[in-house]
Amino acid sequence: MINIEMIKDLTDAFGPSGFEEEVVKVIAKHSMDMDIANDAMNNVYVRLDGAVKDILTDTSARNGRKKPVILLDAHTDECGFMVQCIHENGMLSMVTLGGIDLTNIPAHTVWIRTRDGRKVRGITTSRPVHFMTDKDKSAPLDIQGIFIDVGASSKKEVQELGIRVGDPAVPDVAFSYEEDRELLFGKAFDNRMGCACILHTMYALKELHEELAVDVVGGFAAQEEVGTRGASVTAAQVQPDLAIVFEGSPADDFYYGKEKSQGALGNGTQIRCMDVSYITNPAFLDYAHELADKKQIKYQDTVRRGGSTNAGKISLAGRAVPVLVLGIPSRYVHTHYNFAKKEDIENTVKLAVEVIRNLDADRIKKLLHQNLI
Numbered sequence: 001m002i003n004i005e006m007i008k009d010l011t012d013a014f015g016p017s018g019f020e021e022e023v024v025k026v027i028a029k030h031s032m033d034m035d036i037a038n039d040a041m042n043n044v045y046v047r048l049d050g051a052v053k054d055i056l057t058d059t060s061a062r063n064g065r066k067k068p069v070i071l072l073d074a075h076t077d078e079c080g081f082m083v084q085c086i087h088e089n090g091m092l093s094m095v096t097l098g099g100i101d102l103t104n105i106p107a108h109t110v111w112i113r114t115r116d117g118r119k120v121r122g123i124t125t126s127r128p129v130h131f132m133t134d135k136d137k138s139a140p141l142d143i144q145g146i147f148i149d150v151g152a153s154s155k156k157e158v159q160e161l162g163i164r165v166g167d168p169a170v171p172d173v174a175f176s177y178e179e180d181r182e183l184l185f186g187k188a189f190d191n192r193m194g195c196a197c198i199l200h201t202m203y204a205l206k207e208l209h210e211e212l213a214v215d216v217v218g219g220f221a222a223q224e225e226v227g228t229r230g231a232s233v234t235a236a237q238v239q240p241d242l243a244i245v246f247e248g249s250p251a252d253d254f255y256y257g258k259e260k261s262q263g264a265l266g267n268g269t270q271i272r273c274m275d276v277s278y279i280t281n282p283a284f285l286d287y288a289h290e291l292a293d294k295k296q297i298k299y300q301d302t303v304r305r306g307g308s309t310n311a312g313k314i315s316l317a318g319r320a321v322p323v324l325v326l327g328i329p330s331r332y333v334h335t336h337y338n339f340a341k342k343e344d345i346e347n348t349v350k351l352a353v354e355v356i357r358n359l360d361a362d363r364i365k366k367l368l369h370q371n372l373i
């Protein structure tokens with residue numbers, strides 16, 4: 001059921017915050033015959049039933065809607081870098097796009113994309129151990145002490161490669177899949193896993209769309225890693241009544257024991273109860289639990305001490321929008337290399353599909369008003 005080739009296409013795509021064009025193209029390639037559109041900041045909209053343009057309008061169109069709209073959200077961008085300066089010796093300074101711990105940057109390789117679309121491989125480097133004093137060894141890393149080396153010896157040589165200040169870069173990692181262990185390896189699982197979940201959920205609902213009580217719209221949002229920016233636009237454009245946010249969210253089982261872990265590989269979809277940006281609507285949470293139990297879909301409840309998702313923006317879009325946040329536990333997100341399990345993707349999609357299929361007028365009313373008054 002899970003399309004591994006599509007996940008390969010999505011995770012291998014070059015797409016740091018603000019430069020998501022390749023991801024947009026991959027989504028278009030895998031959107032089958034659903035209607036699709038993009039905007040000026042690389043947000044992408046896909047609609048299960050009908051034309052996207054009919055949904056992306058102002059409030060006057062909202063009144064004409066036949067069904068409440070559910071937005072399926074995932075962000076398309078990944079953490080990456082931008083060339084900040086080209087030095088006379090051919091080394092490049094950079095800034096980070098998104099939250100990358102500096103200790104995870106040196107001694108890896110990256111791809112820099114030039115304005116004409118060429119990709120140049122570079123090594124991220126800090127002062128080599130051979131040239132370190134004792135004081136250097138104990139000093140904390142500073143982004144200004146980390147460089148990208150493209151193997152050049154002068155600024156001119158770098159410029160001849162087509163590299164300019166402002167060019168984006170991402171980790172250089174190729175996706176692979178180990179069938180026996182159903183184990184996925186690659187980069188950008190945060191959040192190409194979420195993108196894959198939107199597409200799979202929409203594929204699964206395709207034949208049923210006429211019976212659904214809701215109009216299903218996929219919103220692939222740019223620039224999440226730099227402050228959930230794309231979702232401000234997608235939420236304003238779609239004006240959803242309900243939403244599901246998919247995230248390749250941090251696995252924690254490699255440093256928490258079994259008892260404390262809330263993001264173990266192979267333990268199912270993570271139903272997020274809260275994080276810094278959003279406290280999950282309790283009626284939506286109850287509904288998700290009820291269905292997961294009934295349909296025997298594996299899940300793990302997650303209360304995050306930190307972190308935030310597009311749910312923070314979507315839940316506040318114009319009026320209170322109940323949002324369900326589902327995570328695919330992914331190891332080492334915001335670093336070069338990630339692991340995830342196929343069954344966790346399957347369980348995430350299954351739950352999303354059941355949530356949408358089982359919505360009816362009563363349930364929607366309950367989610368929107370909690371039957372309080």
Ligand SMILES: [Zn+2]
Pocket residue numbers: 075190191224247248
């Ligand atoms: Zn993310």
